[in-house]
Amino acid sequence: MLKEFRDFIAKGNVMDLAVAVIIGGAFGAIVTSLVNDIIMPLVGLVLGGRSFDNMFVSLDGSAYATLAAAQEAGAATLNYGLFINAIINFLIIGFVIFLMVKQINKINPPEEPAPAGPTAEELLADIRDLLKK
Numbered sequence: 379m380l381k382e383f384r385d386f387i388a389k390g391n392v393m394d395l396a397v398a399v400i401i402g403g404a405f406g407a408i409v410t411s412l413v414n415d416i417i418m419p420l421v422g423l424v425l426g427g428r429s430f431d432n433m434f435v436s437l438d439g440s441a442y443a444t445l446a447a448a449q450e451a452g453a454a455t456l457n458y459g460l461f462i463n464a465i466i467n468f469l470i471i472g473f474v475i476f477l478m479v480k481q482i483n484k485i486n487p488p489e490e491p492a493p494a495g496p497t498a499e500e501l502l503a504d505i506r507d508l509l510k511k
Contacts, residue, residue, distance in 0.1 A: 409467055409471050418431075418463060429459070431459055431463070432459060434455045434456060434457045435456040435458070436455050437455060437456065438453045445460075
């Protein structure tokens with residue numbers, strides 16, 4: 379069983395997947411930083427200085443100055459600003475993956491279709507010829 383596991387791990391596909399997961403995690407961190415540290419402050423500035431990080435609805439009916447204050451008080455909150463950040467992260471990552479796949483498809487030409495095999499009639503004719511011998 380250990381040998382089977384070692385053989386499985388040593389396969390190229392598994393190693394490629396492991397590298398892809400690690401690079402994907404790092405790429406996700408970069409996109410999150412891009413959204414949180416560059417894009418959202420600019421969007422907030424355009425919207426009059428509002429921070430999406432502090433856009434929330436307190437479910438206990440109390441008013442809190444910031445999301446951190448509401449969480450410190452133990453209030454349940456709907457954090458729609460953080461949800462908007464997550465949607466923007468997703469859209470950016472999806473767009474970048476789309477661009478990457480598009481470029482890879484340009485580099486790698488489509489495979490030529492395999493030649494057609496013999497028809498049923500040709501196979502039957504071959505069998506008839508063999509039976510006649």
